[in-house]
């Protein structure tokens with residue numbers, strides 16, 4: 001990886017961290033306890049609860065992703081950054097840029 005590519009990747013990760021953090025904020029807002037408000041009716045309340053569990057799953061996923069992104073950015077200067085954890089081959093730059101939190105090449109991840 002060239003230093004220019006590394007810089008590009010760093011910026012991509014920082015953007016993704018920012019996006020993920022704002023998504024986490026949104027999900028937290030949407031996973032607030034559902035008020036037992038009789039006015040919204042039983043069906044809407046069921047909907048709200050269903051949506052809530054979907055949002056909670058999305059929140060957990062976003063939090064895990066944020067951790068992976070932060071780990072990726074902290075390791076970007078390591079010699080083994082961008083090396084597949086399984087086959088030890090370099091992960092293609094395009095894949096790293098699209099999914100900087102991936103630690104495996106496309107072949108090993110599938």
Ligand SMILES: [Zn+2]
Nearest residue numbers: 084087105108
């Ligand atoms: Zn691999």
